Amino acid sequence: MSGQRPLDRRGFITRGLAAASATLLGGCDDLSDQPWVKRVLDSAETLTRVTQRALLSPQALAREYSEADLSKEFKANGSTDPQEPDYLAHMKNGFTDWKLAVGGLVEQPLSLSLDELRAMPSRTQITRHDCVEGWSCIGKWKGVPLAALLEKAKLKGNARYIVFYCADNLFDTGEEKDRYYESVGLVDAVHPQTILAYEMNDQTLAVAHGAPLRLRVERQLGYKMAKYVMRIEAVDEIATIRGGQGGFWEDLGYEWYAGI
Amino acid sequence: MEKREVIYRHSGAVRITHWVNALVLLFLLMSGLQIFNAHPALYLGSKSTFDDPIMAMGAVRVGDSDKGVTSILGHNFDTTGVLGLGTDADGSPDERGFPWSLTIPGHRDLSMGRRWHFFFAWLFVFNGLAYLAWSLLSGHLRRDLAPSGRDIKHIGASILEHARLKFPRGEEAKRYNVLQKLTYLIVALVLLPLMLITGLAMSPGMDAAFPLLLEILGGRQTARTIHFITASGIVVFVVVHIVMVVLSGVWNNLRSMITGRYVIEPAEES
Numbered sequence: 001m002s003g004q005r006p007l008d009r010r011g012f013i014t015r016g017l018a019a020a021s022a023t024l025l026g027g028c029d030d031l032s033d034q035p036w037v038k039r040v041l042d043s044a045e046t047l048t049r050v051t052q053r054a055l056l057s058p059q060a061l062a063r064e065y066s067e068a069d070l071s072k073e074f075k076a077n078g079s080t081d082p083q084e085p086d087y088l089a090h091m092k093n094g095f096t097d098w099k100l101a102v103g104g105l106v107e108q109p110l111s112l113s114l115d116e117l118r119a120m121p122s123r124t125q126i127t128r129h130d131c132v133e134g135w136s137c138i139g140k141w142k143g144v145p146l147a148a149l150l151e152k153a154k155l156k157g158n159a160r161y162i163v164f165y166c167a168d169n170l171f172d173t174g175e176e177k178d179r180y181y182e183s184v185g186l187v188d189a190v191h192p193q194t195i196l197a198y199e200m201n202d203q204t205l206a207v208a209h210g211a212p213l214r215l216r217v218e219r220q221l222g223y224k225m226a227k228y229v230m231r232i233e234a235v236d237e238i239a240t241i242r243g244g245q246g247g248f249w250e251d252l253g254y255e256w257y258a259g260i
Numbered sequence: 261m262e263k264r265e266v267i268y269r270h271s272g273a274v275r276i277t278h279w280v281n282a283l284v285l286l287f288l289l290m291s292g293l294q295i296f297n298a299h300p301a302l303y304l305g306s307k308s309t310f311d312d313p314i315m316a317m318g319a320v321r322v323g324d325s326d327k328g329v330t331s332i333l334g335h336n337f338d339t340t341g342v343l344g345l346g347t348d349a350d351g352s353p354d355e356r357g358f359p360w361s362l363t364i365p366g367h368r369d370l371s372m373g374r375r376w377h378f379f380f381a382w383l384f385v386f387n388g389l390a391y392l393a394w395s396l397l398s399g400h401l402r403r404d405l406a407p408s409g410r411d412i413k414h415i416g417a418s419i420l421e422h423a424r425l426k427f428p429r430g431e432e433a434k435r436y437n438v439l440q441k442l443t444y445l446i447v448a449l450v451l452l453p454l455m456l457i458t459g460l461a462m463s464p465g466m467d468a469a470f471p472l473l474l475e476i477l478g479g480r481q482t483a484r485t486i487h488f489i490t491a492s493g494i495v496v497f498v499v500v501h502i503v504m505v506v507l508s509g510v511w512n513n514l515r516s517m518i519t520g521r522y523v524i525e526p527a528e529e530s
Contacts, residue, residue: 048382
């Protein structure tokens with residue numbers, strides 16, 4: 001053995017490690033609040049997005065499963081029971097007066113009832129829903145492809161993002177600006193599996209899962225798949241909308257590109 | 261009698277990638293535990309069977325008090341204060357998986373945990389690729405890590421030597437012994453790459469790009485479980501590694517991984 005006083009040295013090392021880890025821990029919390037640290041960490045998000053975009057062809061489909069794979073219990077997360085008066089009124093009359101507004105950078109703004117959406121071409125898919133928390137559920141979704149809606153509304157050339165405005169206010173602040181919203185780029189907007197679902201597991205979409213209409217963006221995480229969609233807007237820039245990060249959770253620090 | 265001798269044991273590339281890797285793995289582990297704490301349960305297959313996880317941590321009400329319970333394959337263990345249930349900064353009970361003292365950030369913050377994790381995941385990839393490329397091109401892998409036929413025959417004896425905490429001296433100490441070679445190979449070529457592959461398999465984007473990922477790993481939730489188990493394996497390796505470093509001469513080992521120089525004590529006279 002080369003150590004003559006191994007216990008002293010070990011004690012020294014143990015204390016050193018403890019001090020180092022305490023510094024590291026405290027340091028990381030302080031660092032997490034520093035704008036420049038956020039920027040450095042954010043560089044990884046850009047790298048991830050650019051890399052995945054390069055590896056992932058625009059048409060590549062998320063895996064589709066069979067009926068036998070359906071989750072017995074599909075966890076409903078985030079808002080499951082919106083209390084906004086306008087939403088409650090729609091819910092009370094079975095969404096018969098409800099209309100989806102499509103506007104912004106389009107030639108032909110639309111206002112479509114559920115029956116009109118159901119009359120459009122539809123896509124049915126059994127896919128896996130991956131929550132940012134780590135769990136997965138498999139569900140069957142039927143809805144109108146977003147591409148079909150955008151084609152009908154005739155997207156203008158300068159549109160770069162599609163923004164979804166929702167009815168729910170997760171933290172019940174009562175303020176319009178705190179309601180859920182999300183956005184996707186055009187690659188995901190026109191992807192064949194990107195649909196506005198009105199049916200889940202062969203049933204009319206339940207309130208807990210986003211009735212009357214929820215977005216499915218199958219190559220990204222669950223928080224991109226806005227529930228209770230009321231209005232769709234085509235825009236050229238998301239930085240000017242609300243918190244500027246492109247979505248409810250994004251404004252709270254989550255990545256806009258949720259492919260990982 | 262042989263003389264005490266100083267050899268150049270670790271190349272600059274090994275030393276740099278070793279310490280970068282050590283730091284990066286520490287950040288990945290701690291931010292990974294933050295992410296795990298967002299849903300402290302593991303499953304097998306494609307989807308989460310919430311009523312039947314293979315492992316879960318949480319709090320349950322027993323009489324008037326809450327208990328932290330960790331269940332593994334249907335067996336429940338009381339882990340109050342350590343796993344499943346701890347206390348907040350203000351002393352109130354807090355249901356979570358691992359203690360916040362082990363996570364980055366040191367309180368519940370999934371979004372920041374993800375940002376730390378993915379940032380260090382990229383560093384891990386760059387550092388790991390640099391190490392592997394260098395190891396292949398320089399012959400480090402073939403010369404220092406690949407066990408020879410003689411090594412393989414010596415496994416039994418090497419295990420006995422380790423069990424008796426008897427470390428080689430003289431000529432024998434100039435090379436890794438067979439257990440070291442096999443362990444480092446398994447860590448560098450199996451466990452660490454498996455962390456990356458299972459991590460990527462949890463990405464819905466990567467799953468769409470490479471559907472084979474999930475076929476090989478048996479579904480996204482299995483991949484997540486393998487990610488957790490492999491990380492645990494790496495923690496075990498690091499603990500044993502540090503113990504061996506301490507037992508076989510902490511300053512000599514540390515110096516060799518910092519400056520490259522390693523002292524060979526003369527072999528005992530027979």
